[in-house]
Amino acid sequence: VRARTARAVTIRDIARLCGVSIATVSRVVNDAGGVGARTANHVRKVIEKHDFHPNSVAQSLITKRTHTIGLVIPDVRNPFFSELARGVEDACNANDFGCLLCNTDGSTEKEREYVRVLRGRVADGAIFTTQNALESSDALLTLRNRSYPFCFVERYIDEMPDVPGVYFDNEAGALQMMRYIISRGHRRIAFISGPLSTHNARMRKLGYLRALEEHGIRVDEKLIVEGNYRYSGGYQAAEKLLAGRKPGFTALFASNDLMALGAYQLLEERGFRIPADVSIAGFDNIGYPPVMRPLITTIEIPAYDLGKSVTEMLFALLDGRRVTPLRRVFQPVLRDKGSVAPLDGNGARRRAAARLTGASAHPGKELP
Amino acid sequence: VRARTARAVTIRDIARLCGVSIATVSRVVNDAGGVGARTANHVRKVIEKHDFHPNSVAQSLITKRTHTIGLVIPDVRNPFFSELARGVEDACNANDFGCLLCNTDGSTEKEREYVRVLRGRVADGAIFTTQNALESSDALLTLRNRSYPFCFVERYIDEMPDVPGVYFDNEAGALQMMRYIISRGHRRIAFISGPLSTHNARMRKLGYLRALEEHGIRVDEKLIVEGNYRYSGGYQAAEKLLAGRKPGFTALFASNDLMALGAYQLLEERGFRIPADVSIAGFDNIGYPPVMRPLITTIEIPAYDLGKSVTEMLFALLDGRRVTPLRRVFQPVLRDKGSVAPLDGNGARRRAAARLTGASAHPGKELP
DNA sequence: CTGTTAGCGCTTTCAA
DNA sequence: TTGAAAGCGCTAACAG
Numbered sequence: 001v002r003a004r005t006a007r008a009v010t011i012r013d014i015a016r017l018c019g020v021s022i023a024t025v026s027r028v029v030n031d032a033g034g035v036g037a038r039t040a041n042h043v044r045k046v047i048e049k050h051d052f053h054p055n056s057v058a059q060s061l062i063t064k065r066t067h068t069i070g071l072v073i074p075d076v077r078n079p080f081f082s083e084l085a086r087g088v089e090d091a092c093n094a095n096d097f098g099c100l101l102c103n104t105d106g107s108t109e110k111e112r113e114y115v116r117v118l119r120g121r122v123a124d125g126a127i128f129t130t131q132n133a134l135e136s137s138d139a140l141l142t143l144r145n146r147s148y149p150f151c152f153v154e155r156y157i158d159e160m161p162d163v164p165g166v167y168f169d170n171e172a173g174a175l176q177m178m179r180y181i182i183s184r185g186h187r188r189i190a191f192i193s194g195p196l197s198t199h200n201a202r203m204r205k206l207g208y209l210r211a212l213e214e215h216g217i218r219v220d221e222k223l224i225v226e227g228n229y230r231y232s233g234g235y236q237a238a239e240k241l242l243a244g245r246k247p248g249f250t251a252l253f254a255s256n257d258l259m260a261l262g263a264y265q266l267l268e269e270r271g272f273r274i275p276a277d278v279s280i281a282g283f284d285n286i287g288y289p290p291v292m293r294p295l296i297t298t299i300e301i302p303a304y305d306l307g308k309s310v311t312e313m314l315f316a317l318l319d320g321r322r323v324t325p326l327r328r329v330f331q332p333v334l335r336d337k338g339s340v341a342p343l344d345g346n347g348a349r350r351r352a353a354a355r356l357t358g359a360s361a362h363p364g365k366e367l368p
Numbered sequence: 369v370r371a372r373t374a375r376a377v378t379i380r381d382i383a384r385l386c387g388v389s390i391a392t393v394s395r396v397v398n399d400a401g402g403v404g405a406r407t408a409n410h411v412r413k414v415i416e417k418h419d420f421h422p423n424s425v426a427q428s429l430i431t432k433r434t435h436t437i438g439l440v441i442p443d444v445r446n447p448f449f450s451e452l453a454r455g456v457e458d459a460c461n462a463n464d465f466g467c468l469l470c471n472t473d474g475s476t477e478k479e480r481e482y483v484r485v486l487r488g489r490v491a492d493g494a495i496f497t498t499q500n501a502l503e504s505s506d507a508l509l510t511l512r513n514r515s516y517p518f519c520f521v522e523r524y525i526d527e528m529p530d531v532p533g534v535y536f537d538n539e540a541g542a543l544q545m546m547r548y549i550i551s552r553g554h555r556r557i558a559f560i561s562g563p564l565s566t567h568n569a570r571m572r573k574l575g576y577l578r579a580l581e582e583h584g585i586r587v588d589e590k591l592i593v594e595g596n597y598r599y600s601g602g603y604q605a606a607e608k609l610l611a612g613r614k615p616g617f618t619a620l621f622a623s624n625d626l627m628a629l630g631a632y633q634l635l636e637e638r639g640f641r642i643p644a645d646v647s648i649a650g651f652d653n654i655g656y657p658p659v660m661r662p663l664i665t666t667i668e669i670p671a672y673d674l675g676k677s678v679t680e681m682l683f684a685l686l687d688g689r690r691v692t693p694l695r696r697v698f699q700p701v702l703r704d705k706g707s708v709a710p711l712d713g714n715g716a717r718r719r720a721a722a723r724l725t726g727a728s729a730h731p732g733k734e735l736p
Numbered sequence: 737c738t739g740t741t742a743g744c745g746c747t748t749t750c751a752a
Numbered sequence: 753t754t755g756a757a758a759g760c761g762c763t764a765a766c767a768g
Binding site: 061 | 737740743744
């Protein structure tokens, strides 16, 4: 298979074929006007006939625009990011831009590498999302120093307050969920945070703490565990929370749905019924097919809209338009799916304790 | 916010700063050799100091390689495609390539548009996946005529037998599943196909039919419904299958997991228990968090591997290497998750009929 | 209205 | 070992 790209027809070929200069051809190609109707038509016909397509690399070299942006995310397979990516891509598409997909797996190394590639002017600008804040910011700092246009989504870096971004009000979301849980009568509420190196994890935790304070509930450090936003992390965190054998809580609030589900598995394995024995709440509102159970009461983050929104923000930046406000913040919506039960007195806790010796509901289940 | 890209430092700047020619700098940058050690070191130091990065657009113009490929898929939000995309991206990354994400939603219009963009030499090659075969092939035909390098994954177009591709043996997968279902005692097996305009849907159906023939089971057209690979499509198809009020089947085989789940919902709403009353099987093995129920016995398609594999195939094409074989076919693996129950005599069917008047298990559930 | 010309930033002969 | 020079395919003044 000899598949090397054939020599493409160039603007010069068309010019020669039409007996005009390449400038004229360029003008009709770009609808720049200033070309006689007859000439223009003829040129168009020849272009059509020979299926000429301008070489966009050459165009980019001179216009200094590639019409491409980079999207740097941890992993497209995470439903949250694929949703976000789709929002970005749709916005790009609407503006005749392409979107370069960059998966970092949260690795500073990979992110740095992508930054290197992007600033080679492969992309006109870039969008960066969640990452451990400090470690990788040096790469971003050089970008900023070169005044390379970029925006953040759900990524907050203290050192760069001037970078435009789209955010979600994580603290408000956690606060709202906590108020709801508390309104159902719970006072002993366990919390599984995200990795506290990330800004959003810290904000969610802040919301949790704020709510406790607001209701005069004493913070119990034994009820707080740091997770990693992954399923297995939720499972392990729940394991840790139950270490003392006595479930010191009637409700469990995980910082994202995946961890909530991981915790759900552990709890179920230990014989707890949810929400009868323990209530569970999550964050993200990952969309699964409607029949899928369990359903977790959660906070919805409009990932698609976040993606679309940053992209438009980035375009404003690219156009040299004023970006106001510098930050756009999306507000949370609570999605009640019934996994937080009302608490009648101390009942749930006592029942839970009683079930502790019960057989595992799902003995041989593996973690991913 | 004035964010227009600042003038970047160019090779000429470095040359001047070093007192050498740009050719020398170029040699150093590309490790082309033929440069004195002292000069090279000095140049490297200056490059480092001024943070020079070669403009890749200019490089591309001359080398005629952009180090980017295009990935054209229906929708990243579909877990199958995000998995595939990740495989593609990883392979790209390993070869210092970028991956341009192109979502078409199955629209011929969008696909054509992307083809136009890609052939502008934005990408060195492209990967195309599932789509209605005939309608959009004209765009692909022009690509081929221009000998633009591209490959298929899970997309088969009769008119282009010479395009390299990576495939999944859909017929074998369906056959394997059917044999399994039949081995459990089922003879009345309903089938929900994918859109028959696609090759893989036709192949899966073929596997279904082949298995029936193999076991001397008469084909009942009333047990075959065409779906659309979507959740709602599975729901509606199941509705149609139950139209006569009597479930004329003891097992239901859907051409993908999403439809299987949609059908599951309908069946459950109608009061059937699964798999006690009706068995259900799917295709794709979409990965959900481990606690999630229901589990559907299914055929696994290694989407990630498919993606990785085509990408490597495309790279071979780009290198002018011989692509052999022209087609790579991945084989199915059955994942038993317990949704296909053994059938004892006619029991299941009779029980199912009896339950028909029962109340809906999930009354107010909405479709997406 | 149209053509000439000078690059965009880089790679790559070809000479020295 | 190094440099000069010729482009890659196109756009954008600037003349005519």
